[in-house]
Amino acid sequence: MYLKSLRVSEFASILRADLEGFDPGLNVVVGDNEAGKSTLLKALRAAFFQKYRGRGEAVEAFLPYGGEGRRPTVSVAFSHGGADYRLTKSFLTRAAAELEGPWASPIAGDAVEEKLAELLGFTHPGRGDSKLAEHQGAFGLLWVEQGRSNTGLDIGAGRDAVTASLEGEVGTILGGERGRSLIAAAKGLNDRHFTATGRIGANAPLKTLDDELAVLRAELVQKRAAHAELEQKLKKLEDRRRSLKGYDEARTVEKAEEALRAAEAGLRRAEERDREWQAADTALKQAEAVRAGAAEALKRRDGQAKEAASARRAFEAAAADFAEIDAAARAAADAVGVAVMEQETARIALKLAEARHEAHRRRSDLARESATRDRLLAVVEAAGGLSEQIAQVGARLDVIAIDRKALDAIDKAARRLRDCEVRLQVTAPAVTFEPASGGSVRAPDGSAVAAGEPRRILSRSRFELDGFGAVTIEPGGGAANLEAELREAEAALARLLRGAGAASEAEARQAFAQRQELDAEMKLLSARRDALVPDGLDAARARLRAAEAALGRLAAFAEDDTVTDDAENPFGDAAPGNEDPSAAGEAVSERLVAALEAARRQASAADRALDAARRGSEATTLRRVAAESDLAHLKSQAERLSAEIAAAEAASPREVLVARLAEADIDCDAKRGRIALRESERGAEGPDAAEARRRDAEKALRQIGETVQRLRDETLGLEGEVRVAGGSGVGEAAALLEERIADLERRRARVAIEADASRLLYTTLLEAQRAAREHWLGPIKTRVAPFLKLIHPESDIDLDEETLELKGILRAGVEERFERLSAGAREQVAVVTRLALAQVLKQGGHPATVILDDALVNTDEIRLERMHRVLREAARELQVIVLTCRERDFRDLGAPMFRL
Amino acid sequence: MIRLLHTADWQIGKPFGGFDEERRAELRAARFASVSRMAALAAARGVAAVLVAGDAFDDNTVHDRDVNRVLDAMAAFSGPWIFLPGNHDAATTGSVWGRMRGLAQRRGLANVVVADEPEPIVTCEGRLAVLPAPLLRRHEGADLTQWFDHAETPSSAVRVGLAHGALENRLPEGADAGNPIAEARATTARLDYLALGDWHGFLGDIAPKTVYAGTPEPDRYPANEPGFVAIVEIDGPGEAPRIERVAVAHYIWAARSLRLDGEAGDVETLLAAFVEPGRTLLRLTLAGSLPLRERVRLEEILAHWRDRFFHLDIRDDDLFDEPDEDDLDRIDVSGFVRTAIETLRTKAADPTDPGREAARLAIRMAYVEHRRLTAGER
Structure with a gap:
């Protein structure tokens, strides 16, 4: 196609423009700025692509300013496919369209629009005109508006036209329009089954089938389980019924009952036998007890006899012993009596000797003291009245022989005496005489003894009992000794009292008190006399006083001694008062001391003899007491035993006992025989065994009963369950599911193959397309290459295979991205690529007039020169219309010039 | 008696x-x-x-x-x-x-x-x-x-x-x-x-x-x-x-086997022969091989009869797709699509390849999709 002329009137800024006689090759339209070059291009687009009856903003814009009532009209003559056409369109005011062509009369109106679309290979937009650019096919590519030449190809909807055009060129390599449709369809098929990532889609038929299958399979598992459960129950039920039947047929329960009854009867028999055995056993035990009793009685009797005999023997032995011991005791007691008398005699002798010796000593003292006093008296007489007083007091004081020590001794002796008395009172046997009326008792001293009053016997005493004779009572060893001790204590006390010059203890105490008073007075007088006479006469006076005191004391004793001497003086031949105290007295004294010593020795010997005799007597007495006690005990025992055995014999004599034992022995033997018989009977089946047998039978019956009951229960339960489950159609449900699953699986297999097939188709198509594309950019590059070589030698363009957009150029092997090229380079590359694509389009039978509106404004002169060559080259095959405001740039082109 | x-x-x-x-x-x-x-x-x-x-x-x-x-x-x-x-x-x-x-x-x-x-x-x-x-x-x-x-x-x-x-x-x-x-x-x-x-x-x-x-x-x-x-x-x-x-039966259970060699029309004949498809359960075992276009036709036939029979159980495990040149011409593909189809065909033809069944189906899918797209274009 090429444009032949263009007339525009009342169209936007152009009031009227007539461009006639375009060359089929290169044309240049010159117009200053504002002259309407771009409007010219707009008018051309409007003529071809804008429906004449169109309204709206875009169409309103066709009106000139203030052009109310104007009629924007475009008329274009063109040649296409060897035919000539004239297209005229008026917009808005009396809108009209007319197309003259190789036919009889021009077509007009809407038919024009359809014819145009058919001729030029574009589609009208559905409604409105907003997408006009997208619907003008290759013209968007080829008619380049001002200022857009360097922004890339902006190929848009032109791409399809280009590729469609290329198909002719590359022949069978490309699938063409239908190939793309087929891919789209295959994608649709594929997308039914798969997601973009190749997985099975959520709404894919396979997924739906799989889901359904899963549900059915799960259900089937459930049904099969239910069915299996039912089968199992049925089997169980059958088994239970068979078992029950077996029990019934074998009469198991009845048999067990019979066995129990038999066992119970056996038990009763066994119990009977057991009772008999027990009775025999009891009888034997009784007989044995009787026998044991008889044996025991006999044994006891023999024992008794033996015991009595031995007791008698013991008693007799003890009696003999006692007689011996008793004799010994008497002898010992006699010995004590002799010893006592001897001691008494020795003591009397000693006392006499002592008295004589004492009297003699006092007499000597008296004589000596008298002489001393006489001498001192002479000295003292020279002292005053005080001394006399002192002497008087001293005299009075000296009279009192008692002092503290003597008093203490008296105390002690008195205490000992009382002690002896008390002990004697306790030890001495008490005798109470109770004579018959009229009878009387006289004590040893001949006094009458009061009846009914106890009397202590301290020593061997003989009492005269009227009408009876005499009784001699001799207290035991202890009492006799105590009495001797008492006498000794009395003697000691009497001696001390005598020594103290007191008749009694109380008197001694009184004397002692008096002496204490005199002492005090004496001390006072002495003090007074000492004060009066403080010289050395004191000692003399003291001596005098002492001498006088001693003299006084001696004189007091001398009076007693006189009495004693008179009575018992063994030396009666000597007159003490007449003797020379110094010569005769010495000899007498020696004699007296020797006699005293002898008496003392005799007394001591007598004491020891008595003591020994007493000890001997005590020992024998003790032995005698023990023997007597033993004797008494043994006697009573012997008597008791002999009485017992006599009584027993009287009750049942020993012969009877022996006979009884023999009888019991015989009875036991008989009983033993009986029990052996019962024992053997019992051994056949004892009650324990019978009981065990009964228990077993009972247990067996119970067990069988329970088993049968359980079987019945289970059967009933199972029948109930089976009745419910049996009619549930579970088998049918399972079969249905199985069949449905089989059916679904068949369907699934089919769908799976469909899915595979759709994917395979899609991927295979894509793969083939990708392979084809490897080739289809070749022709474009081939066409671009010579042009490009003119302006940028050794470079190659890189086009996006999807969009056909320019990606960049390869210069000397280096890839340069399009948007980073200079504005000039960009417009040059874009223009040459467009020209190449236009050639492709033309070859594809598409209208391919290239219109460049100030497309090379950034190109330098040298390159512009080269571009001229490119344009000339391209114009050999294409119509190229250059709209420019710079005439001189294209002056040298040698192309027809049109001016606005 | x-x-x-x-x-x-x-x-x-x-x-x-x-x-x-x-x-x-x-x-x-x-x-x-x-x-x-x-x-x-x-x-x-x-x-x-x-x-x-x-x-x-x-x-x-x-x-x-x-x-x-x-x-x-x-x-x-x-x-x-x-x-x-x-x-x-x-x-x-x-x-x-x-x-x-x-x-x-x-x-x-x-x-x-x-x-x-x-x-x-x-x-x-x-x-x-x-x-x-x-x-x-x-x-x-x-x-x-x-x-x-x-x-x-x-x-x-x-x-x-x-x-x-x-x-x-x-x-x-x-x-x-x-x-x-x-x-x-x-x-x-x-x-x-x-x-x-x-x-x-x-x-x-x-x-x-x-x-x-x-x-x-x-x-x-x-x-x-x-x-x-x-x-x-x-x-x-x-x-x-x-x-x-x-x-005394109400339902008719029938099992049939059919071998298909390049042509699916026999299936139509077989199914149409049933007098009371509404109470018939049919298991139809198909074997043999069909080019893709016939396979698609077979699916259309079965889709129709599936609704008319009480139950139609198709076992086609032994029925194989055999795309021929004609199929591929019908697919009218060029470029990478054809390369892809060839890859799948190689895979489907390899008896050692575990994915051959998927590959076979993938080819059929490509065929069906392609036909659908082409139909859309018309």
Whole structure:
């Protein structure tokens, strides 16, 4: 196609423009700025692509300013496919369209629009005109508006036209329009089954089938389980019924009952036998007890006899012993009596000797003291009245022989005496005489003894009992000794009292008190006399006083001694008062001391003899007491035993006992025989065994009963369950599911193959397309290459295979991205690529007039020169219309010039 | 003369899982309807008893509801119905028969006889003695009819055996032989008639006095002749039976095979030959090969008839697409599409390629899509 002329009137800024006689090759339209070059291009687009009856903003814009009532009209003559056409369109005011062509009369109106679309290979937009650019096919590519030449190809909807055009060129390599449709369809098929990532889609038929299958399979598992459960129950039920039947047929329960009854009867028999055995056993035990009793009685009797005999023997032995011991005791007691008398005699002798010796000593003292006093008296007489007083007091004081020590001794002796008395009172046997009326008792001293009053016997005493004779009572060893001790204590006390010059203890105490008073007075007088006479006469006076005191004391004793001497003086031949105290007295004294010593020795010997005799007597007495006690005990025992055995014999004599034992022995033997018989009977089946047998039978019956009951229960339960489950159609449900699953699986297999097939188709198509594309950019590059070589030698363009957009150029092997090229380079590359694509389009039978509106404004002169060559080259095959405001740039082109 | 209706293999409760919901319901309902027809037939022909030779029920767990429906359907004939437990409804513990007895009792029906004991049943005022061989298990293994030989029956009674299983040496290969029946049983047991079940087709002269009635309502695509009952007339003991085959089926189950070589037109002819496609279930097995254009035509033909038949089961596993040059010319493709088609053809032709079936289908899809697109262009 090429444009032949263009007339525009009342169209936007152009009031009227007539461009006639375009060359089929290169044309240049010159117009200053504002002259309407771009409007010219707009008018051309409007003529071809804008429906004449169109309204709206875009169409309103066709009106000139203030052009109310104007009629924007475009008329274009063109040649296409060897035919000539004239297209005229008026917009808005009396809108009209007319197309003259190789036919009889021009077509007009809407038919024009359809014819145009058919001729030029574009589609009208559905409604409105907003997408006009997208619907003008290759013209968007080829008619380049001002200022857009360097922004890339902006190929848009032109791409399809280009590729469609290329198909002719590359022949069978490309699938063409239908190939793309087929891919789209295959994608649709594929997308039914798969997601973009190749997985099975959520709404894919396979997924739906799989889901359904899963549900059915799960259900089937459930049904099969239910069915299996039912089968199992049925089997169980059958088994239970068979078992029950077996029990019934074998009469198991009845048999067990019979066995129990038999066992119970056996038990009763066994119990009977057991009772008999027990009775025999009891009888034997009784007989044995009787026998044991008889044996025991006999044994006891023999024992008794033996015991009595031995007791008698013991008693007799003890009696003999006692007689011996008793004799010994008497002898010992006699010995004590002799010893006592001897001691008494020795003591009397000693006392006499002592008295004589004492009297003699006092007499000597008296004589000596008298002489001393006489001498001192002479000295003292020279002292005053005080001394006399002192002497008087001293005299009075000296009279009192008692002092503290003597008093203490008296105390002690008195205490000992009382002690002896008390002990004697306790030890001495008490005798109470109770004579018959009229009878009387006289004590040893001949006094009458009061009846009914106890009397202590301290020593061997003989009492005269009227009408009876005499009784001699001799207290035991202890009492006799105590009495001797008492006498000794009395003697000691009497001696001390005598020594103290007191008749009694109380008197001694009184004397002692008096002496204490005199002492005090004496001390006072002495003090007074000492004060009066403080010289050395004191000692003399003291001596005098002492001498006088001693003299006084001696004189007091001398009076007693006189009495004693008179009575018992063994030396009666000597007159003490007449003797020379110094010569005769010495000899007498020696004699007296020797006699005293002898008496003392005799007394001591007598004491020891008595003591020994007493000890001997005590020992024998003790032995005698023990023997007597033993004797008494043994006697009573012997008597008791002999009485017992006599009584027993009287009750049942020993012969009877022996006979009884023999009888019991015989009875036991008989009983033993009986029990052996019962024992053997019992051994056949004892009650324990019978009981065990009964228990077993009972247990067996119970067990069988329970088993049968359980079987019945289970059967009933199972029948109930089976009745419910049996009619549930579970088998049918399972079969249905199985069949449905089989059916679904068949369907699934089919769908799976469909899915595979759709994917395979899609991927295979894509793969083939990708392979084809490897080739289809070749022709474009081939066409671009010579042009490009003119302006940028050794470079190659890189086009996006999807969009056909320019990606960049390869210069000397280096890839340069399009948007980073200079504005000039960009417009040059874009223009040459467009020209190449236009050639492709033309070859594809598409209208391919290239219109460049100030497309090379950034190109330098040298390159512009080269571009001229490119344009000339391209114009050999294409119509190229250059709209420019710079005439001189294209002056040298040698192309027809049109001016606005 | 005594007249009997002999039937078997009702298979009540068969689920028909391979069908959609609507057809399934209809097929199930048809089985009850056939019982009604048999009852009506029995009443109309004045038979003395109906003998059901096993498998009245498809499964022992059949719903009580279905048993009730059967009892309802039997209402038209009030004479004795003698049911023999077969392998599907063996008289096991908890079988359907206990329930059926209970339900019949509840309704006060005295004419339902379950022959679940191997002992003679003398009925019809002593004119008929039925010797049943009930299955107590699904597969007995032994010949349960053996006892017929020594069974005592009244001399005045017609002696009829009732059994379920495979008559030895008489059935085609592959028949289920789990429950064998001696082929000469009718003779050895001095039977006047041996009523058999298990084989779903009608076999009227399989052995002397021995008949398989088959199922009254077909339930599968058969290789035999289902859909009948036998009306049997026996003049008296020792007399030969007169056997009449009476059709009672509603649905026609048909199986056909067709080999297609390059042309799909035979399918149209075959389908059009069916008189009542609306109650016909057809399994059509197709084999051979078709060019793509014929394959597309085949699909069109089948799509049409699928709606007219009660059920059309097409098995085309052995039918192959064989695109020829003509197809490819029709596809009228050039460029990468043709390359892709060639790739798929190579794949489809390679017997070792696991994806060959998918490739075959992919070619057909491309063809169909292409034709669709072309049609759109026109």
